[in-house]
Amino acid sequence: MKKTTCLLVLICAIFFVELSAQDIQRIYLNFETNTGFQRQLLLGFTPDNVATDGYDYGYDGGTFNDYADDFGWIIEGNSYVIQGVGEFNTNKYYPIGMFLTNSVDVTVSLAELNNFEEDIDVYLYDVELDSYTLLNASNFTQTLQADNYIDRFYITFSTTAHLEINNNLLSVEDNEVASVNIWYSKSNNELYVSGIFNSAGALLSLYSLEGKKIIEEKISKEEHTLNTSEISNGIYIVIIDSDTFSQSRKVCIAN
Structure with missing residues (x-):
């Protein structure tokens, strides 16, 4: 690839x-x-x-x-x-x-x-x-x-x-996409997602740059934490999907 x-x-x-x-x-x-x-x-x-x-x-x-x-x-x-x-x-x-x-x-x-x-x-x-x-x-x-x-x-x-x-x-912002924040904490080995979601059950997906899905989790509240201690170091694409929006970010995981 x-x-x-x-x-x-x-x-x-x-x-x-x-x-x-x-x-x-x-x-x-x-x-x-x-x-x-x-x-x-x-x-x-x-x-x-x-x-x-x-x-x-x-x-x-x-x-x-x-x-x-x-x-x-x-x-x-x-x-x-x-x-x-x-x-x-x-x-x-x-x-x-x-x-x-x-x-x-x-x-x-x-x-x-x-x-x-x-x-x-x-x-x-x-x-x-x-x-x-x-x-x-x-x-x-x-x-x-x-x-x-x-x-x-x-x-x-x-x-x-x-x-x-x-x-x-x-x-x-009116569609509540810009309110979604995604960041990685190296000291805690965790990926954080916060913001306002219009619908329960939004999905957080983590992809490698080669397009391989690493993990997928449901998001049911405004703040979500993903433990990255078992994920290999590297650059990943985080995608947040719901019924009303989709947003992606590039993050570097360095455990």
């Missing part, structure tokens, strides 16, 4: 290189921590909208490494290093996730713009601070606590994107 997924990432990378004649527009971002970790992301804008903002086989390449800290485009609840989308539009915005098991200093920088006839503005929008960083002019740097940041950071191309982003987040 790992060979297959790694091959998919390679195919996506080759795809964007070989289609240069069609003027694929590319944005490269660099992510670094003060612990020495580095990751580069690619966002490619395809002619004639042949790719979408959702998952597109052959256009999107996932992250499949078991790193303690990581960074990726968020597509349908999963993390990707390569994202292919439609034609460039200044009104678009794209969520990026930061998955940190350490409290670190993070830096996000604009590495390269490719095939744009004119320079475009690339911003990192921080929902919590309600602030924009123009990555063309300066890097985004911040000290972040260990956590999974899914709905906090976005790449935008204007300083008005927050109006739609915040409206969408409010809609999510």
